[in-house]
Amino acid sequence: TSRVIEALAQNRRPHRLAITLERASYEVVIGSSLLARAGLLLAPLLPQPRVVVITDETVASLHLQSLLDSLSDSGIHSQTVIVPPGERSKSLEEYKRVTDAVLESGVERRTTIIAFGGGIVGDLAGFVAATTLRGLPFAQIPTTLLSQVDSSVGGKTGINTSWGKNLLGAFHQPIAVLADVSTLRTLPQRELVAGYAEILKAGLISDPELFAWCEANASAVLSQDAGALTEAVERACAFKASVVADDEFERRSDGGRALLNLGHTFGHALEAEMGYDGSLLHGEAVSIGLRLAFLLSVRLGVCPQEDLDRVTAHLEAHEMPSRISSLARAVTADALVAHMARDKKMSDGKLSFVLVKGIGQAFSSRDVPMSLVRQVLIEDGA
Ligand code: NAD
Ligand code: MG
Numbered sequence: 543t544s545r546v547i548e549a550l551a552q553n554r555r556p557h558r559l560a561i562t563l564e565r566a567s568y569e570v571v572i573g574s575s576l577l578a579r580a581g582l583l584l585a586p587l588l589p590q591p592r593v594v595v596i597t598d599e600t601v602a603s604l605h606l607q608s609l610l611d612s613l614s615d616s617g618i619h620s621q622t623v624i625v626p627p628g629e630r631s632k633s634l635e636e637y638k639r640v641t642d643a644v645l646e647s648g649v650e651r652r653t654t655i656i657a658f659g660g661g662i663v664g665d666l667a668g669f670v671a672a673t674t675l676r677g678l679p680f681a682q683i684p685t686t687l688l689s690q691v692d693s694s695v696g697g698k699t700g701i702n703t704s705w706g707k708n709l710l711g712a713f714h715q716p717i718a719v720l721a722d723v724s725t726l727r728t729l730p731q732r733e734l735v736a737g738y739a740e741i742l743k744a745g746l747i748s749d750p751e752l753f754a755w756c757e758a759n760a761s762a763v764l765s766q767d768a769g770a771l772t773e774a775v776e777r778a779c780a781f782k783a784s785v786v787a788d789d790e791f792e793r794r795s796d797g798g799r800a801l802l803n804l805g806h807t808f809g810h811a812l813e814a815e816m817g818y819d820g821s822l823l824h825g826e827a828v829s830i831g832l833r834l835a836f837l838l839s840v841r842l843g844v845c846p847q848e849d850l851d852r853v854t855a856h857l858e859a860h861e862m863p864s865r866i867s868s869l870a871r872a873v874t875a876d877a878l879v880a881h882m883a884r885d886k887k888m889s890d891g892k893l894s895f896v897l898v899k900g901i902g903q904a905f906s907s908r909d910v911p912m913s914l915v916r917q918v919l920i921e922d923g924a
Contacts, residue, residue: 557776560697561783563790566715570695570783572775574768574868576722577608580683581616587717589652589679592619593885594644596667597658597831598627601685604728609658609683620656621647625666629818632666632701634710640670654679660686660733661693666710668699672714682719686729687737687771688825690721691744696786696799706884713791723771724858725882731764735862736825738763739805741774743832744781746853748800750902752777757852758861803833804896804904811881812866815873822870826863830922833857838918839897842910849900867923875919879912 556573613620623643627910657667671680684694687703700711745753789798809831816822839845857864895910
């Protein structure tokens with residue numbers, strides 16, 4: 543019967559989510575077994591039947607052939623550029639190598655760049671698309687849960703510099719996003735959980751119904767139930783799309799895209815302190831950071847304790863990272879505070895925090911005393 547159910551799931555029509563922005567509109571197509579249909583889905587949208595697929599070695603070895611077959615079945619000519627997996631590929635050196643390869647292949651203004659991989663490939667390929675010949679059409683086929691629910695929607699692209707992460711970049715919206723949840727089957731479980739933390743974040747920011755849905759469906763999502771994954775991706779993308787539509791270029795100083803940083807001021811500090819060596823994934827840091835944002839809000843007297851308890855219970859029930867004390871090695875509050883002071887969300891010398899009045903009620907604040915932040919970090923095990 544499981545094979546029958548699988549076949550039914552594969553036949554299920556993909557969900558389509560429309561993203562409408564001032565200067566662009568596109569669809570996010572979400573479902574199972576979309577790679578095999580990528581050619582059919584993309585063909586009507588491509589300005590010319592020609593693409594350059596940018597991917598990483600891991601994704602290439604697992605999934606590239608199905609994508610290329612599907613493109614060629616639809617008469618789409620493709621070339622491929624493969625980068626090493628990992629954050630190091632979001633560098634000026636790799637950007638140069640990839641743009642050289644893209645230019646060498648003789649791209650024209652109407653050739654589409656396809657980002658096929660996780661957020662790293664998406665950010666790099668998107669920036670290549672944004673800048674090559676002053677802007678090439680761009681499509682996203684995200685293959686990690688994080689990239690399906692977060693980085694592939696919203697149009698931010700970019701690379702890192704020695705001065706920090708994502709400091710060179712551009713807003714460049716895709717012409718389409720294809721989120722095939724079947725590709726997630728090969729994703730390491732830790733990466734799946736890390737992506738799930740960003741879904742949880744969406745609910746905690748302004749969608750209490752999404753958080754309640756997570757409470758009921760997290761087990762199904764984390765055990766790769768295709769229906770649950772499709773719905774989770776759709777709900778999280780719908781949330782992100784609404785935030786992005788409201789603040790496409792991150793100009794609003796409060797609310798808007800800034801709220802997407804819930805849990806991230808803490809998360810970025812934890813990541814920086816752990817050294818980006820794979821010992822703490824971004825989403826794992828966000829998982830701890832989300833709870834810290836609730837703890838800080840409770841200690842500031844703006845959030846009820848019971849909402850913190852509900853978040854904590856959810857993280858613990860699904861064995862997600864929840865406390866600084868659970869990290870592989872000790873970190874100090876001083877070190878974390880120093881990282882926060884260097885965060886690019888500083889403006890006029892003040893740090894902006896995203897706080898909560900409760901589940902689904904985030905707001906930004908610029909007057910959180912650092913002494914209280916330090917106290918909360920120590921309470922959590924720093
Ligand atoms: P990633 O791209 O490194 O992917 C994680 C790992 O999984 C990599 O080793 C990759 O090779 C592998 N992988 C990818 N798909 C796979 C699959 N289907 N099966 C097996 N392995 C697979 O990381 P990520 O978490 O997807 O993205 C992180 C990046 O996204 C960061 O650079 C971050 O800055 C960026 N980001 C950007 C935005 C944005 O708005 N542009 C938002 C959030 C994060
Ligand atoms: Mg994030």
